[in-house]
Amino acid sequence: MRVSQWWVSVTVLAFLLAPASVTGSDRAAAVPGDQTTIDRHIEEAMAQAGLVGVGAVIIIDKHLVWSKGYGFADRQRGVRFTPDTVMNIGSISKTVTGVAMMQAVEQGKLSLDQDINAYLPFKVANPSFPSEPITLRQLATHTSGISDRWAVYQGLYHWGGDAPEDLCDFLRNYLVPGGRDYSPENFLPFKPGKHREYSNIAAGLAGCIVERAVGQKLNDYTRERIFAPLKMERSAWFLSELPAGVHSTLYVAQDEFSIPIPLYGVTTYPDGGVRTSVSDLSRLFIALLDDGEYQGARILKPASVAEMLRFQYTETNKPDNVVLAEKNSGLFWSTKFNVTRIGHGGSDPGVRTEMLASLSRDVAVILFVNTSLSEQQAKVYAGLMDELWRYAEGLKAR
Template identity: 55%
Template sequence: MMALPDKDACMPSRSCAVVLLTLLSVLGPWPVARAQVPASVPPPAEASIDQAIQAQMREGGLVGVAAAVIVDGKVAWRGAYGFADRETQRPFTTATVMNIASISKTVVGAAMMRAREEGRLDLDADIQTYLPFRVRNPRHPAVPITLRQLATHTSSITDRWEVYAANYHFGRNAPQPLGDFLKGYFTPGGADYGPENFLDAAPGSTREYSNIGAGLAGYAIESVTGQPLERYARERIFGPLGMDSTHWHLQPSDQRQGATLYLSQDGIAVALQPYTVTTWPDGGIRTSVDDLSRFFIALLQGGRVDEVRILKQASVDEMLRLQFTAEHKPANVDLAEKNSGLFWQTKFNTRYVGHGGSDPGLKTEMLASPDLRTGVVLFTNTAGADTDKAYVGILKLLFARADALAAARPKR
């Protein structure tokens, strides 16, 4: 994408309006529902969190919301509101499955660290050591690209918009295998190859969020393990944690039971067909608040939930460690605004850490306090120009609830 921003930031240069118009032109007419007349948000001191969240939903025209609050490695509160599908009035619950967009990258990060534990890869080795094709920035052919750079978005790989946008597929799984797409993007003479797939800057010197780079990291894991990434994650992460509803790729159950996604603009919520993207490791996971909370707790608790361990403490420490310092950081990074772990990052000017996700019709967050004591998982199946203020308002309510619950408990 012509310097496509993070899927977890509502895409100013990606342009939500352009995406909306493009999708509507492609999809044709779809069910339309007008948002309810906005109501004023009650003062927090006079309303329960349920009432306050529902008021924010009315303000922003959000069709469905589900969330969980985590304190000291346990789900301390959870709630769900509105509809997974407005037409059938099917309620949104914390078990409702939907796309989570770029939060998927944290699973790629965990799988990468697990493969490292197994001695299959080195975070600082040349990425092409693990690939059946060569990956080099043509402006800096002697400088290797590494998994650490992919995971901190410093690889110099860019997302060329006209290529990336064409790889969204509605109503079906992506027809092109991940490896074929990546080979065509990175190999001179390939179908999507071009010097503009890379920055002028050398690998390691500049931060540029890259979804395709994350897809490349996922493919490298497949290459070194000899397993499809979804199977590797199922065996080592999802299965052990009991995340039975979590999967990559579109399944029949997603269309019957998953959340319908809505694009919202000017008080109108337009239902979308389910979709996938060719570079699916970067944002293709479908899961529920309940399932994702299990994974999040594992990261916050050093790789372990109850008696189940998916990663060693040292691996989680390295994944969550903020990699940039005053002496060693990309030239375009202000540490007061942004820092990065391995597919993990600071948010809201370093107030929180974790990851978010944004794609047509959805917004998600999986964020923790810097001390990792409290965390919030938040899903909504509605996104657009009208929704951001309400979404941030709900996020604030959830962190206020987390702080209150933490204050009522003695520190461990």
């Protein structure tokens, strides 16, 4: 998800950093010098940029080996940020939607390459290419031609609670001529499958299709078929599904100020609505890295995981604006750092998250930050990931 930055004045940031909350393995404890170094780098970055809370885990050879929280989940109440702190994770949520989609494919309820109109009670067609079908595969690789028109998309955020509008009702109004939010500008002037543009609303549409296929709302279905089997007990889609006070406060940082903002929901919640902890999310990540299984709980068949993680763009079948050495895509799964890491990231007001693994899947890192930075400061997030990745590779070498 993407949201424009906005700022207000507040009191000056002052916070203490938390000690280690948990280590997942003796491997982490066996390198105290390295632990001190990673702590120092993270703490210095937090102090300089005004980050209030940070959580991270490291996964080596599909096992959680290290996890830690720094700073505050709620600075005013003095609640520390730990690996069990819950916050919304932005677009990493699309991977959960992707798992649910692949489960429906396994069940024979969906096909990745069928015209999506076979699954919808309303017709979706690009007005520039009305006879060209749009498929789930295109929705999941951001090549559907559906665009996030900002004048509409920004209004989908509901400050102070869950969004009240029904997901599929909004999509009908956005994608069907005559709808409240319809415009030809909701579609790109490119044939479906031929051009890549990241689309949150397309991910929301995939979620709506899954809901109709499985006969349940996505939040209920994923709670039963993904979160519960993986014992992700602190994970949900909606604020109303969480106990009061469990969610991290979110902040926007500017200069030396960190400003708390209201919690929120979004109408197209399959594109970014999951709320979880780094500990819980590590279970899902390990399952995807390990052919669909975590500690005896299987959420997908190996073939389904392989298709979800497979690079979908090839020399003979790629979007016209993609350079394969710089970018590729799975199904709601993406590459970063010039195709050297795979996974997904997330960005929203008060939120920055990353869930990335090496191409060989032997090293992986999850990072949560409950503080938004300006575009000029955003390199701080990359710096944190670099330090965590360096530490992870050190653990792997031992």
